[in-house]
Amino acid sequence: MTVRADREHFRPAARSEWRTETRLVHEGGMRSQFGETSEALFLTQGHVYDTAEQCEARFADKDPGFIYARFSNPTVAMFEARMAALEGAEAARATASGMAAVTAALMGQVRAGDHVVASRALFGSCRYVVEELLPRFGVETTLVDGVDLAAWRAAVRPNTKTFFLESPANPTLEVIDIAAVADIARAAGATLVVDNVFATALWQSPLKLGADCVVYSATKHIDGQGRCLGGVILASQAFIDAHVKTFLRQTGPALSPFNAWVLLKGLETFCLRVERQSRSAAIIADALAGSPQLSKLLFCGRPDHPQAELVARQMTGGSTVIALELAGGKPAAFRFLNALRLVRISNNLGDAKSLVTHPATTTHQRFTPEERSAMGVTDGLVRLSVGLEHPDDLLADLTGALAAA
Numbered sequence: 001m002t003v004r005a006d007r008e009h010f011r012p013a014a015r016s017e018w019r020t021e022t023r024l025v026h027e028g029g030m031r032s033q034f035g036e037t038s039e040a041l042f043l044t045q046g047h048v049y050d051t052a053e054q055c056e057a058r059f060a061d062k063d064p065g066f067i068y069a070r071f072s073n074p075t076v077a078m079f080e081a082r083m084a085a086l087e088g089a090e091a092a093r094a095t096a097s098g099m100a101a102v103t104a105a106l107m108g109q110v111r112a113g114d115h116v117v118a119s120r121a122l123f124g125s126c127r128y129v130v131e132e133l134l135p136r137f138g139v140e141t142t143l144v145d146g147v148d149l150a151a152w153r154a155a156v157r158p159n160t161k162t163f164f165l166e167s168p169a170n171p172t173l174e175v176i177d178i179a180a181v182a183d184i185a186r187a188a189g190a191t192l193v194v195d196n197v198f199a200t201a202l203w204q205s206p207l208k209l210g211a212d213c214v215v216y217s218a219t220k221h222i223d224g225q226g227r228c229l230g231g232v233i234l235a236s237q238a239f240i241d242a243h244v245k246t247f248l249r250q251t252g253p254a255l256s257p258f259n260a261w262v263l264l265k266g267l268e269t270f271c272l273r274v275e276r277q278s279r280s281a282a283i284i285a286d287a288l289a290g291s292p293q294l295s296k297l298l299f300c301g302r303p304d305h306p307q308a309e310l311v312a313r314q315m316t317g318g319s320t321v322i323a324l325e326l327a328g329g330k331p332a333a334f335r336f337l338n339a340l341r342l343v344r345i346s347n348n349l350g351d352a353k354s355l356v357t358h359p360a361t362t363t364h365q366r367f368t369p370e371e372r373s374a375m376g377v378t379d380g381l382v383r384l385s386v387g388l389e390h391p392d393d394l395l396a397d398l399t400g401a402l403a404a405a
């Protein structure tokens with residue numbers, strides 16, 4: 001039996017009445033003639049054709065089916081369909097990493113002479129793409145304080161093509177009003193791309209708030225078990241067709257079918273993991289708030305978050321990351337990190353294992369101290385990603401290390 005299927009086969013609309021948890025287990029599944037329970041791993045670069053005519057028709061987009069793994073692959077298409085169901089998006093395209101997704105979503109929309117506006121508090125590599133890579137190709141960029149809506153409005157020029165933001169931002173947990181920025185973008189004839197890694201699809205839906213495109217590093221909560229890199233771009237079919245499809249097909253940041261399979265299985269436990277990790281993060285944030293060693297503690301789920309009212313409007317949960325600021329600066333932050341026994345020092349987040357990072361000396365090392373302080377990345381700042389361990393074990397480790405700091 002020849003399985004004739006392509007991305008059309010996995011349209012999320014078919015089972016849209018199911019709830020998220022159900023769709024994350026079943027959406028996008030495409031059983032082969034062997035009736036396997038778990039999704040098949042199609043570790044193949046290409047596909048064979050019955051006839052030369054069929055091959056011609058397939059290249060002309062007249063025969064549905066797969067051609068070459070740089071364009072599409074059955075296992076990758078299953079992952080894309082499951083992600084589209086999770087996000088409530090019309091279309092999804094997977095990439096080799098989160099940065100490939102960010103780069104393609106932005107580069108795919110612009111040409112020399114265009115202008116991009118982005119929030120200043122971005123993940124370090126996203127800042128590189130906006131601030132250094134795009135200008136090399138004649139694309140002007142403006143960085144704004146993302147919280148300041150007047151700054152977004154003032155940055156608009158006749159050639160502004162797209163806005164880009166991250167909310168909550170890494171690692172400062174600064175929250176940007178996505179609906180308001182989407183309105184400003186629309187009025188300017190520009191699109192809005194949102195990096196939703198920190199909130200996750202469980203707690204925030206940028207497309208429903210008016211964004212045109214959402215990007216993820218699937219490396220984080222979607223894998224959630226520290227195994228592989230991946231990324232995904234979600235948008236309307238029209239956005240994908242206009243800006244993303246050809247860019248990915250011709251430039252090649254394709255997701256490996258093996259990694260797509262790992263991520264597909266990761267999605268089955270996504271809600272369980274993110275809910276549990278977020279609940280533990282809330283317990284830990286409440287227990288550590290007010291510790292004398294901390295000059296600040298930020299968690300999106302707490303009423304003392306500086307933008308708690310906005311968080312309540314656009315997020316349905318606090319997510320898995322806590323930002324701690326040690327009052328004693330870098331020496332205290334390092335003593336704290338070095339005293340931890342259960343929580344490990346690492347730069348990943350959203351993992352089953354709880355991980356801590358000192359952004360000023362790692363992800364944000366290449367910035368000058370002035371740039372770091374403009375982003376809120378102080379020397380005492382520590383980013384804690386809460387994992388699946390028992391919260392009492394985590395609290396014992398964290399309070400012991402704070403005492404040592």
Ligand SMILES: *Cc1c(COP(=O)(O)O)cnc(C)c1O
Nearest residue numbers: 097098099123170197217219230
């Ligand atoms: C990790 C991360 C990325 C980059 O993802 P990779 O999979 O590491 O390429 C982009 N944005 C944010 C907010 C991230 O945390």
